[in-house]
Amino acid sequence: MRISPVWFLILGIPLLHASNASGLKMTVCHMSEGISSDQTFYIEKDRRRAEYRNRIGVHYGPQLAAITRCDLGQMFELNLDAGEYVESSYPPKPLSKEERSARTESAGSCRRRQTDPAD
Numbered sequence: 001m002r003i004s005p006v007w008f009l010i011l012g013i014p015l016l017h018a019s020n021a022s023g024l025k026m027t028v029c030h031m032s033e034g035i036s037s038d039q040t041f042y043i044e045k046d047r048r049r050a051e052y053r054n055r056i057g058v059h060y061g062p063q064l065a066a067i068t069r070c071d072l073g074q075m076f077e078l079n080l081d082a083g084e085y086v087e088s089s090y091p092p093k094p095l096s097k098e099e100r101s102a103r104t105e106s107a108g109s110c111r112r113r114q115t116d117p118a119d
Contacts, residue, residue: 046071 023044030037035056042049048068054061062081068090069075075090095103 023042026041026043028039028041030039035054037052037054039050039052047070049065051063051065053063062079065076065078065080067076067078070090073090075088075092076085077088078085
């Protein structure tokens with residue numbers, strides 16, 4: 001049975017279309033004095049994911065991920081090794097006056113402790 005080359009052309013056309021993947025994947029590796037970290041970023045128009053893991057010598061830190069869903073207004077921080085996550089709104093809500101003043105006061109006390117010559 002002979003197969004016409006036209007059939008190969010017709011069947012191959014879907015393979016020539018551009019893929020639906022419109023995102024970007026970027027992998028970054030940092031290394032400095034025995035400490036290294038690997039980060040992988042997946043970026044699309046309405047969402048992004050960052051995966052990262054630190055290493056000191058032969059000891060690895062937990063594998064972490066941060067997912068931002070702009071379309072849903074949500075952000076997730078995941079500890080993939082422990083199977084735990086934290087969900088929050090995105091973009092984060094602004095701090096109230098009370099929260100800002102509490103942070104300013106606590107930051108000031110930390111600075112005083114660090115620079116206090118009596119310690």
